[in-house]
Amino acid sequence: MNDQTSKTVLVTGSNRGIGLEFIKQYGERGWDVIATCRNPDNALKLKAIVKDHSNVRIVAADITDSASIDQLSDQLDGEPIDVLINNAAYLGPPEPQKFGQIDYEMFARSFEVNAIGPIRITEKLIENIRLGETKKIIFLGSAAGSIAQIAPPVTLYSYRASKAALHLAVHNFYHEMLSENVIVSLINPGLVDTRGFLELKPDDPIPEELSKIVPETLIRMIQEGKIPMITTYESVIKMLSYIDELTIDTEPLFVNCDGAPMPW
Ligand SMILES: NC(=O)c1ccc[n+]([C@@H]2O[C@H](COP(=O)([O-])OP(=O)(O)OC[C@H]3O[C@@H](n4cnc5c(N)ncnc54)[C@H](OP(=O)(O)O)[C@@H]3O)[C@@H](O)[C@H]2O)c1
Incomplete structure (x- = not known):
C-alpha cells in the first residue's frame, strides 16, 4: 500500500526487531523513511529493504553518543520530520539484573540507552519536528516499566x-510540548516476539540463547500460553494505525499498541 504522501518518519534502533518492522511498513507506504542504527555497515536486513525502496535511507545514530547525535542532527539540518519514533532500547541479560548479583555498569547502560538516549535525540531533533507537518513524537515504553503492574516474580531491575x-x-515532555501542538505518545508495543519464542512448542527445552535474554519463568509462561506474544508485524500494524489517528487531544498518554490505556 502506498499512501502517496511525502511525509517523513525517523526511527531509532531500526536494524532489527520492532524498529525494522516500522521501516518495512512505513517503507511500503511510500513515506520518506530515515532508518537509523548504530552500525549501518552491518545492517543487512535494512540494506535489503533499501534495495527495493528508494524512499528508505540508512543513517548512523547511537543514541548514547552525543557526537553521533550531533552528526545526525547536522545531516538532517532543515529537514522536516513528521513522525519521530524513539524505538531503540537495551534489555540486557536477566542474570545481572537480579538482586544480589546486580551488574552496575549494565544498570547505568540501561539508563543511558533507555531513559537518557530517547530524550537526548529528541532534544537534538526538535527543530526538525517543528518543521514537520504532523509533529508527532512517539516513545516506545514498556509494561515492564509500569509501577502499577509490578507483580512477582520480580525481574529485570535495570531494564x-x-x-x-x-x-x-x-x-514531563508531553506537558511541555502541548502548548506548541507537538503530539507526544508513549506506547507499549505488547509482548512482541523479536527472538523466535513463538517457534517454541509447549514441551521444548528452553534454548540457552533465549534464557540469556528473558527469565526462564517468563519463557515457561509464554510456552504455556499464559502470556500471549504477538509478532512484530501485528504490533507495528496496530501502532501505525494508532499513530495515524493521534491528535493533540488524544488521551491517555500511555497506551498499549492497540490504543488501550496502560497503567503507570
Ligand atoms: N519486544 C517486546 O516484547 C517489547 C515489550 C515492551 C517494550 N518493548 C520496547 O520496544 C522497543 C523495541 O523493542 P525490540 O524488542 O524490537 O528490541 P530489540 O530487538 O532488542 O532491538 C533493540 C534495537 O535498539 C538498538 N539499540 C540498542 N542500543 C542502541 C543505541 N545506543 N543507539 C541506537 N540504537 C540502539 C539495537 O541496535 P543493535 O543491533 O546495534 O544492538 C536494536 O536495533 C524498545 O524500546 C523496547 O524496550 C519491546
Whole structure:
C-alpha cells in the first residue's frame, strides 16, 4: 500500500526487531523513511529493504553518543520530520539484573540507552519536528516499566527501572510540548516476539540463547500460553494505525499498541 504522501518518519534502533518492522511498513507506504542504527555497515536486513525502496535511507545514530547525535542532527539540518519514533532500547541479560548479583555498569547502560538516549535525540531533533507537518513524537515504553503492574516474580531491575524513568521523562515532555501542538505518545508495543519464542512448542527445552535474554519463568509462561506474544508485524500494524489517528487531544498518554490505556 502506498499512501502517496511525502511525509517523513525517523526511527531509532531500526536494524532489527520492532524498529525494522516500522521501516518495512512505513517503507511500503511510500513515506520518506530515515532508518537509523548504530552500525549501518552491518545492517543487512535494512540494506535489503533499501534495495527495493528508494524512499528508505540508512543513517548512523547511537543514541548514547552525543557526537553521533550531533552528526545526525547536522545531516538532517532543515529537514522536516513528521513522525519521530524513539524505538531503540537495551534489555540486557536477566542474570545481572537480579538482586544480589546486580551488574552496575549494565544498570547505568540501561539508563543511558533507555531513559537518557530517547530524550537526548529528541532534544537534538526538535527543530526538525517543528518543521514537520504532523509533529508527532512517539516513545516506545514498556509494561515492564509500569509501577502499577509490578507483580512477582520480580525481574529485570535495570531494564524496568530505566523504562519507568523514561515514562516519567516522557510525561514531563508531553506537558511541555502541548502548548506548541507537538503530539507526544508513549506506547507499549505488547509482548512482541523479536527472538523466535513463538517457534517454541509447549514441551521444548528452553534454548540457552533465549534464557540469556528473558527469565526462564517468563519463557515457561509464554510456552504455556499464559502470556500471549504477538509478532512484530501485528504490533507495528496496530501502532501505525494508532499513530495515524493521534491528535493533540488524544488521551491517555500511555497506551498499549492497540490504543488501550496502560497503567503507570
Ligand atoms: N519486544 C517486546 O516484547 C517489547 C515489550 C515492551 C517494550 N518493548 C520496547 O520496544 C522497543 C523495541 O523493542 P525490540 O524488542 O524490537 O528490541 P530489540 O530487538 O532488542 O532491538 C533493540 C534495537 O535498539 C538498538 N539499540 C540498542 N542500543 C542502541 C543505541 N545506543 N543507539 C541506537 N540504537 C540502539 C539495537 O541496535 P543493535 O543491533 O546495534 O544492538 C536494536 O536495533 C524498545 O524500546 C523496547 O524496550 C519491546
